[in-house]
Amino acid sequence: MENPTFSIQDIPPTLLCYAVAELDFSTLSPNLTNSTLQSLKSCGANQLAGLLSSFTTITSETLVSLGSLAVGLSPSVLENINGSILKENLQSLSTINNWSATQASIIVSKCKVQSDKQINADTLKQLGSLVIGVQSAEIKTLKSDDILSLANNSILTGYMEKAPIVLKKQFVQGIIQATSKTKKTIFQVVPAELASEIPVSNLLDSNLNVSEINQMKWTSSQVLPITNQAQCKSYFTRVGQANIDLLPQGSPKRNTLLSNAKSCLNINSNIITKDNLVILGSLVCDLTDKEIISSDSYVLDALKICSSFTDSQKVAIVTKLKAQYGAPSKWTLSNMKQIGSLSSALDSEIMKTINKSVMIKFFPGLLSVLRVQHKTTFTSVITQLKNSSRIAARDSLTCEEKLTTDSITKQMDLIVARYSAAQLNICTSNETLLNNLNILGSLAFDDDQLKVFKGILDMRLPGGVPNEYLIQLGNIARVYSEKEIRSWNITSVDTLATLIQSASWQSNDSKINEMVYRYLQLNSPNATFDGTLLTVLAPYICSLNQTLIQNITSGALRNSSQSLEVSTCNQNIKNILFDKMKLGYSSVNSTSNAYFQIMSPVIGGARFSDLINFGKGFPEMDLSTFTTLNPNEVKTLSVENIKDLLGSNVLDINTISSSSVLQVWVASKTQMEVNSLGVNATAGIKSPVPNGVTSGVGVPHCTLYLLLVCIMASLLYMDNDFL
Incomplete structure (x- = not known):
């Protein structure tokens, strides 16, 4: 803070949540940290996510103060907590929901180092929600009585349902083996929520009882044969x-x-x-x-x-x-309510015949639901409504209904369809726009409509957009030029976050790069690429140019609470981000599951050697992740390398046959290798012809030592001509 005499204690508790972005726990004493945390609990985990990454030292008192908010601690912060502190607070940590497998794995691993106890039913029950971080190999060491006791614990099996697939699989396999020593069937012992992990072979050998299997969660591959x-x-x-x-x-x-x-x-x-x-x-x-x-x-x-x-x-x-x-022109509001979401099937020709007052009363409610739940359908309905409005109004340049605060509040998304850009221009007053800027900026107007609002703002605010309006622009910000953005007064990360998160930006929009550059420029040298800023930019990381990407530190990557979205990045950027993440987590075992989970978001930048290393930990990579890998690195992998990466998912390899990564691999392999992986495709490299045999059309030619074989082949060849 600029005022050295100002203390965090001077901030009223009611305002503390609004100052979260300016707080840094690394500068506070332990006592002040804990008391501040107590005051911040009401802010919620999402608002505190960036702040929690600033912890440099976590004490037992800190964990107690955090309570359930501890789930917001990033893997890198958890890695730095002393294992004895985690073990001391295990009882409370084990009751917190929503741990990720990575977080749980780190906590369990560090607690295990502090204990020489052999794993058993009691120790697993004590882990509670953290049980998803147990290594699958440890399940194999459990005694039959222990595994059956765990299977009968509904709380633990509820947590186990959220565990990584390998751990769930091993747990169920252990239950099946233990059940074979009892008089019960596997349906009586395997928890209903874990039934999907029972192999079909075990189901075929069992005596089925409908009342037992009816409540279990099955997959189609299990249930159809039985x-x-x-x-x-x-x-x-x-x-x-x-x-x-x-x-x-x-x-x-x-x-x-x-x-x-x-x-x-x-x-x-x-x-x-x-x-x-x-x-x-x-x-x-x-x-x-x-x-x-x-x-x-x-x-x-x-x-x-x-x-x-x-x-x-x-x-x-x-x-x-x-x-x-009956005919759509006769439909009443009651009819439309009965039709409900099926109105998304109506085209513009039908919509134009529906009574206007019925449309105005019905569609705002439907659109507000679709925008949240079904965005694709929302876009489709808006398009049809727009077309119907144009058919009916023919883009009239007269304003039949001025936009007012009341009409905006009542019609909301329907305004997007009812008013063309030309109509907005003559129906929107300066005062109405400024008074409703936050709402209008949140609606799904197209760029032509948004430019109308920008034009009004340019006339009303010739000196530029003040900060109080800047944070209300929403989607209107999308139609400002990069040159105009360079003049914006983005003086805080809060303003930057609002500009980015309140608009529907493309993940690689270069205007975001300009906003970030402007923020860093105005706040230099204090503004840096820290964990908070990176959390905001994670979904739009591909918008940044290479210069800004190079400024991201490994520490910032470790402290971000959001995974990077790199799908639209070029390969060079993917490589840079992977290398930075790799450096940031160099202290983590590179063959561990925790490391694989941490690196997965940027795995598109992994090199051949990295992929080999991942495979050593048998990560069970899903096929969608596999398709994001660099094809030029994957093509050098052997069949066994890919099987190590995919595990059981290799059985579904043909579902991604159209992906570039698999096509490039197939093009660089022989047919024997392609067949060995189970891919239904023609290899790019012809298999070598054995010594003594020359390729060609017609009867095979051979050397003397293959004479007998050739005679048989020739006979078969001639025989085929008469089939």
């Missing part, structure tokens, strides 16, 4: 209650689910009864247009849970709606 016609209805009822959007629409797995459900329910035509629609649940989202039209009218209610529709489905839904409610 269920009969009666049992499958219960299974698909549970599938229908799940979030089908976790699988991409049109994906083989999603299509298979619906196909199997139809077989189970004996659905052999386009006509689906209400009872079967109820069982299908979310699976109705993949019904064809013919099935929608032919099915029971309940299909309209069933389809309301769907996040989006294909064009053919939309046509079928509209046909069904007209049959039930």
